[in-house]
Amino acid sequence: MKYMILGTGGTGGCIGGYLAASGKDVTFIARGQHLKAMKENGLLIHSSLRGKIHLKKVKAFDSQETLEKYDVIFVCVKGYSLHEIVPLIAKTSHKKTVVIPILNTLNASEKLQKALPGINVLDGCIYVSAFISTPGEITQGIKIFRVVFGPKEDTDIDNNLLLQIQEDLLESGIEGILSNNMRRDIFKKFAFTSACAATGAYYDVKAGEMQKEGKYNNTFLALLKELQLIANALNIQLDCDLIEESLQILAGLASDTTSSLQKDMKLGGNNEKSELIFDIVRIAEKYGVDVPYYQKIAMHFGYKN
Numbered sequence: 001m002k003y004m005i006l007g008t009g010g011t012g013g014c015i016g017g018y019l020a021a022s023g024k025d026v027t028f029i030a031r032g033q034h035l036k037a038m039k040e041n042g043l044l045i046h047s048s049l050r051g052k053i054h055l056k057k058v059k060a061f062d063s064q065e066t067l068e069k070y071d072v073i074f075v076c077v078k079g080y081s082l083h084e085i086v087p088l089i090a091k092t093s094h095k096k097t098v099v100i101p102i103l104n105t106l107n108a109s110e111k112l113q114k115a116l117p118g119i120n121v122l123d124g125c126i127y128v129s130a131f132i133s134t135p136g137e138i139t140q141g142i143k144i145f146r147v148v149f150g151p152k153e154d155t156d157i158d159n160n161l162l163l164q165i166q167e168d169l170l171e172s173g174i175e176g177i178l179s180n181n182m183r184r185d186i187f188k189k190f191a192f193t194s195a196c197a198a199t200g201a202y203y204d205v206k207a208g209e210m211q212k213e214g215k216y217n218n219t220f221l222a223l224l225k226e227l228q229l230i231a232n233a234l235n236i237q238l239d240c241d242l243i244e245e246s247l248q249i250l251a252g253l254a255s256d257t258t259s260s261l262q263k264d265m266k267l268g269g270n271n272e273k274s275e276l277i278f279d280i281v282r283i284a285e286k287y288g289v290d291v292p293y294y295q296k297i298a299m300h301f302g303y304k305n
């Protein structure tokens with residue numbers, strides 16, 4: 001099975017790095033200094049789970065260089081880069097290729113499917129904390145590494161292929177979960193990240209501050225309560241207590257963790273505030289749900305209705 005990692009950043013570097021380290025056929029798509037470093041020295045992952053993973057030689061290309069077709073494409077770019085990678089997916093897919101977006105957004109899969117009719121786009125999400133620490137190197141910071149994926153409702157995808165992907169993930173040391181309710185699972189993962197990233201970015205605090213009782217933790221909880229109302233409005237049946245589950249994930253983060261939203265805001269370029277914060281306000285407006293905490297944070301970051 002041939003895997004392509006479309007976007008070798010924090011998430012893609014970890015998925016592809018683990019798969020390649022266990023002998024799977026992986027091609028990495030990257031660009032800039034990071035790609036240059038990978039071509040010269042391979043990929044180095046500093047992992048809290050596995051120690052150092054050093055792949056001395058990797059198949060790394062930019063989006064123009066790769067001409068092959070792949071069986072599985074993990075889409076691991078930020079929400080704001082999604083539109084630019086569509087031609088590459090179209091070029092590198094065959095009839096049975098499955099595309100698995102793992103982004104922290106509620107509708108990445110729908111957007112891709114709309115732009116790529118005839119290609120099998122699954123739903124996916126990821127539990128990991130990782131970032132490019134220097135070109136060619138990824139730092140992975142928590143002990144959870146889980147990829148949840150599955151077909152969208154009412155689609156017909158070869159189940160053996162999905163089971164094979166799950167087996168490959170498990171063999172590589174990634175907790176691969178094949179789900180038959182991705183609407184629920186994406187919302188659960190999104191909810192944690194959205195509340196965590198919105199709180200962290202608004203107050204400019206690290207996970208350790210949010211873990212303690214007090215103002216930051218209260219905001220995190222208030223956002224989660226609003227997300228529960230959004231889930232109700234969208235008719236998403238959660239199989240857990242959103243607050244309990246999110247508190248558990250928060251407790252597992254290293255105290256110096258900041259979300260990728262916060263990191264991107266500090267860098268001053270593009271960021272995912274539209275997907276992670278504004279989208280909730282948009283949904284709330286559409287369904288008439290009261291979300292004062294999201295509203296306040298969205299306005300602070302420039303949301304205009």
Ligand SMILES: NC(=O)C1=CN([C@@H]2O[C@H](COP(=O)(O)OP(=O)(O)OC[C@H]3O[C@@H](n4cnc5c(N)ncnc54)[C@H](OP(=O)(O)O)[C@@H]3O)[C@@H](O)[C@H]2O)C=CC1
Nearest residue numbers: 007008009010011030031076077078081103104128129130
């Ligand atoms: N990092 C984390 O811990 C987690 C992230 N997520 C989510 O996963 C998604 C991916 O995040 P993350 O891995 O952090 O993102 P990163 O920014 O670390 O990685 C994405 C990489 O893809 C590259 N890229 C984008 N477009 C192209 C292109 N056309 N050709 C080649 N390379 C390209 C980017 O390059 P460039 O920088 O030049 O744009 C970047 O290196 C986001 O939705 C995020 O919210 C979910 C859970 C945890």
Ligand SMILES: CC(C)(CO)C(=O)C(=O)O
Nearest residue numbers: 129130193196258259260
């Ligand atoms: C888990 C968390 C909040 C931190 O890495 C994340 O998902 C992100 O960075 O987007």
